[in-house]
Amino acid sequence: MAAEVSIDGVRAQAFEIPTDKPEADGTIAWNSTTLVLVEVSGGGETGLGYTYSGTSILELISGRLASVVKGKDAFSPQAAWLAMQRSVRNLGREGLAATAISAVDAAIHDLKARLLGLPLFKMLGSYRDSVPIYGSGGFTTYSDRELETQLGSWVERDGCSLVKMKVGSQPEKDIERVKVAKQAIGDRATLFVDANGAYRVQQALQFADEFSRQGIGWFEEPVSSDDLAGLRATRQRAPAGMEVAAGEYAYTVDYVRGMLEAQAVDVQQADVTRCGGVTAFLQIAALCEAFHTDLSGHCAPALHLHVACASPRLRHLEWFHDHVRIEHMLFDGAPVARDGEIRPDPWRPGNGLRFKHRDAARYAV
Numbered sequence: 001m002a003a004e005v006s007i008d009g010v011r012a013q014a015f016e017i018p019t020d021k022p023e024a025d026g027t028i029a030w031n032s033t034t035l036v037l038v039e040v041s042g043g044g045e046t047g048l049g050y051t052y053s054g055t056s057i058l059e060l061i062s063g064r065l066a067s068v069v070k071g072k073d074a075f076s077p078q079a080a081w082l083a084m085q086r087s088v089r090n091l092g093r094e095g096l097a098a099t100a101i102s103a104v105d106a107a108i109h110d111l112k113a114r115l116l117g118l119p120l121f122k123m124l125g126s127y128r129d130s131v132p133i134y135g136s137g138g139f140t141t142y143s144d145r146e147l148e149t150q151l152g153s154w155v156e157r158d159g160c161s162l163v164k165m166k167v168g169s170q171p172e173k174d175i176e177r178v179k180v181a182k183q184a185i186g187d188r189a190t191l192f193v194d195a196n197g198a199y200r201v202q203q204a205l206q207f208a209d210e211f212s213r214q215g216i217g218w219f220e221e222p223v224s225s226d227d228l229a230g231l232r233a234t235r236q237r238a239p240a241g242m243e244v245a246a247g248e249y250a251y252t253v254d255y256v257r258g259m260l261e262a263q264a265v266d267v268q269q270a271d272v273t274r275c276g277g278v279t280a281f282l283q284i285a286a287l288c289e290a291f292h293t294d295l296s297g298h299c300a301p302a303l304h305l306h307v308a309c310a311s312p313r314l315r316h317l318e319w320f321h322d323h324v325r326i327e328h329m330l331f332d333g334a335p336v337a338r339d340g341e342i343r344p345d346p347w348r349p350g351n352g353l354r355f356k357h358r359d360a361a362r363y364a365v
């Protein structure tokens with residue numbers, strides 16, 4: 001085998017997939033989700049990565065990022081990652097640029113593993129061969145019946161012992177909605193809540209007391225993630241046993257370091273489709289190890305699966321309704337939940353995914 005394989009192509013395409021029902025969390029509402037697929041080729045193989053982002057990154061990927069990645073060695077995704085990070089310095093590394101880099105980096109890792117004929121989790125080196133998941137959705141637009149049905153299906157169909165619902169868009173309804181959710185899952189599963197930054201600190205503390213009485217031990221983004229002092233205050237003053245989690249908007253490793261140094265969270269979250277891809281997710285995993293803080297993967301479970309196996313303090317992945325639905329529609333090889341876990345297929349090289357271009361064509365932007 002050649003010691004070096006030049007990357008010779010980078011392609012990006014966007015797809016907008018309508019949700020199955022109107023969806024909202026504590027701070028925004030949406031009716032569709034945009035998936036940007038990246039395919040990177042070299043040595044006669046193609047690797048794929050993706051991000052849930054906006055169509056505006058297409059030009060960045062096929063222009064600037066492609067120009068710095070082409071000719072780089074597919075066996076050293078880190079060198080391509082560094083070149084991409086440098087190339088966006090004057091654009092701003094965060095936000096859209098980070099999502100673009102994430103998708104390209106994931107595709108290069110996939111390409112490398114396929115060239116080596118190894119599943120990605122084996123190529124990265126793994127701590128485990130399966131990953132716990134928690135069902136996630138419970139949108140604030142759902143009726144009580146819809147909430148009950150969705151939460152119940154994760155417990156019954158997917159074997160989840162952890163499920164999460166959204167709160168915060170109408171705070172006056174939150175206690176009652178949580179009661180409905182608790183009744184639907186009974187004592188078969190533990191309920192998490194995610195406010196997506198909707199509450200103020202004092203309000204969050206009141207809710208922390210109420211939620212704690214309702215048996216909830218996970219309070220995600222009780223206040224804005226931009227308010228590290230507020231997160232820390234909530235964390236320190238919340239009832240014993242209530243964990244505060246945040247980190248889904250981490251676009252750089254520095255952001256995670258800041259969050260950990262501020263002691264803002266009990267569990268750090270990160271998203272491989274936003275933080276800078278597999279390369280950055282592993283750097284974040286090492287930071288979490290150093291800070292003795294568990295890490296939880298945010299959304300896009302099919303793309304997190306392999307890197308989650310390679311992250312030491314990985315607690316679980318978010319089995320997010322929207323993304324699970326899209327990944328099953330558009331990717332052959334998307335993981336299927338069993339007994340509250342997903343596991344990579346050791347017989348499929350790379351990330352194990354194949355994009356169904358024909359099925360996806362009708363969503364092309």
Ligand SMILES: [Mg+2]
Pocket residue numbers: 194196220221248
């Ligand atoms: Mg969240």
